[in-house]
Amino acid sequence: MLSRHIASKLRGFETPFYLYDTALLRQTLESVVYESNKYGYKVHYAIKANYDDHLLAIIREYGLGIDCASGNELRKAVEAGFDPRGIVYAGVGKRDKELRYAISQGILAINCESIEELEVVDALSAEAGAVTDVALRINPDIDPRTNHCIDTGQADSKFGISYEEVLEHAARIKSLTHVNVVGVHLHIGSQIRELHVFENMCRKVNVIVRNLEGLGFSFRFVDVGGGLGVNYDVPENEPIPNFASLFSIVHNHLDIGGKEVHFEFGRSIVAECGELITRVLFNKTTATGRKLAIVDASMTELIRPALYGSYHNIENITSEEETSDKYTVVGTACESTDVFDENVSLRRTRRGDLLSIKSAGAYGMSMASRYNLHDLPGAVYSDEL
């Protein structure tokens, strides 16, 4: 973990801020590129995880495509220099102006999540005099065995079109003249640590693709989404996620002929290279005996613990004094759920100490808000120190 080694340098920066280890980001990108090249797989970066300009410039150097979830994310990717032909755009509710923009950019595919959306893309493409490449985002009804708040591929989920509905409307979909159905897309959820789940996913995809092609569809690619989890518990043990295992599972279980296989990784690319650095403002003990460390960050910088009950490992990077005391680390926001973690073992923690909240590079800054009119946090990059 970078911050522990450069804690004295960090003291001078206004807290809270995100610290990014760009060397680790580069190693992670090297790994994903190396491992995916073994099978000819194509990797998109899910820009929702973190759209920081400095990080995007690095990610672009490694030739990844982009997965985006809104018109503004698409615009951001295009402005950051990513080739529109390598961009996919998913999202359960796309506004007409967002669809018009995507159509005008000629992206790799709009991943459509309802029959109605396919019809609207067809109509808007006709208006623009275009034929738009789309993929069918299919809900495969798979339990990804992750936090229920972040699963996306179970039957009842708002994401994707049910396979049955695609079958029912197959003839109608094929009759649309201004969309070209070039792919199948699915994404079963995020922070998946039990990789055998992806075996089930592959088996379902095999059936879906075979049956739909039997009905006359012809797909150029299958995009199996993202979801590879990271080690929030002990990030030092696994700074780079296990891309090799996931690719090997997909290689061994996906049976779709020579079609392109695409992935959309967010968390696994950027989570571990980011830490949220925050300063201890006050210590106090509740009437019930809980020792609180009140820090100057809050759910406005990192909402994952408050929103999903997610765990992030926390360390006092400026104290050397061991203690058996346990701390509940709370933020400044006017919300009772604004708690980073309870009963944390930290070195003796005093006003002014810096804490690192680790593995915060994904869905940290990109989900930050200005609640309580907090300022948005800054960013410090290891290659600029």
Ligand SMILES: Cc1ncc(COP(=O)(O)O)c(C=O)c1O
């Ligand atoms: C459609 C889609 N693709 C890719 C991702 C990226 O997922 P992850 O950050 O888990 O790799 C998400 C987020 O879960 C998503 O909804």
